[in-house]
Amino acid sequence: MATGRNHRPATRSRGIPEATVARLPLYLRALTALSERSVPTVSSEELAAAAGVNSAKLRKDFSYLGSYGTRGVGYDVEYLVYQISRELGLTQDWPVVIVGIGNLGAALANYGGFASRGFRVAALIDADPAMAGKPVAGIPVQHTDELEKIISDNGVSIGVISTPAGAAQQVCERLIAAGVTSILNFAPTVLSVPDGVDVRKVDLSIELQILAFHEQRKAGEEAEAAGRKGPDGDMPAVMPA
């Protein structure tokens, strides 16, 4: 649902291709589901299907981790969860701040999927003085005036921006000046950042676009099936597809 990195070679990073890095969270999600069902081992084919990737690509990706599985047994689920988590840096604690506590910021503050991946919401920040002190997801909102102090006090290196588009660039600059080096941008705007800062932009419509592609294709198949009623295909067909 999002992408776009800045100022860094797009293909490799610490020996692991960027495309492999982007698939690691998908493997991790599939493996976590297996782990929750106490499944001890998984074949590359099963895991590839669960992650929506082809199995040759999965095996190649795992070779970068030094993980090759055992012939006839497959991969050890728990060990692979650990390996991928470690590779992604999820075995350490990442304090994050969320700036912009509207509906989206509040939804993100409440989102259970962060904490389970090593991301701890250290602070919520909003420009509206009326929000200050109000608890959201159990965390009192702090005013934007405190932004620099919050970043510094909590050793925050990852900031989440969920402000309106017009406020995002300025918030981004303040976060970076205060020491943040990775930004997850939910604001519907493109952010400019200096070298050495990573930005990923989340576009909530991307998955809908992929669904639309398949909907259109399904509709096309129905129309085609309906058209199979005879050589003269210009009459609207009524038979079910």
Added chain:
Amino acid sequence: MATGRNHRPATRSRGIPEATVARLPLYLRALTALSERSVPTVSSEELAAAAGVNSAKLRKDFSYLGSYGTRGVGYDVEYLVYQISRELGLTQDWPVVIVGIGNLGAALANYGGFASRGFRVAALIDADPAMAGKPVAGIPVQHTDELEKIISDNGVSIGVISTPAGAAQQVCERLIAAGVTSILNFAPTVLSVPDGVDVRKVDLSIELQILAFHEQRKAGEEAEAAGRKGPDGDMPAVMPA
């Protein structure tokens, strides 16, 4: 930030590989930004960099669309926007319903990125009777009792689920029974759907995981640079990395 399709060959669909389909929205986003700046043409290298894809892959992807660009000139931005939009099915109107109008559902209802891609929020649905009739993003919330009628009256084929995890499967089944064939799932749970229904699950933590990978690597580089102070590397280094 999300993936996972159900019950369909993972590699091809109407002749276009699934991985290409998944990249089309990224190209479209980059092209739309160029179009807004009135840029008439773009080289495959420039566009690839803007979309975060390598240029050979981009040219291969575009060959599936029958789009080859002009040597020395590049691709016509407006025409490519049209081609990709048409391929993705975005040149038609897609009414969608959002079920579960908490913070996330409200944020989605307000999200500008849907309308600009051909997705029209036809209705907002929530199980809380106290929400019924309240406007969110200018649209009055309707009660879950009306779900089947709303789907049918509006010819909705795409449903967005932003309910709590516990309610999602039941909502999913009602949407499908009422005629929905594509589901965008924001609820933190895996949905079971019958053949012929596409589900994509949005995991808001995936992009954060990719940022964590890069943060960890940056920290590693700093430690390594700091460690270059001498052959005996076990003393904490103080020189700037």
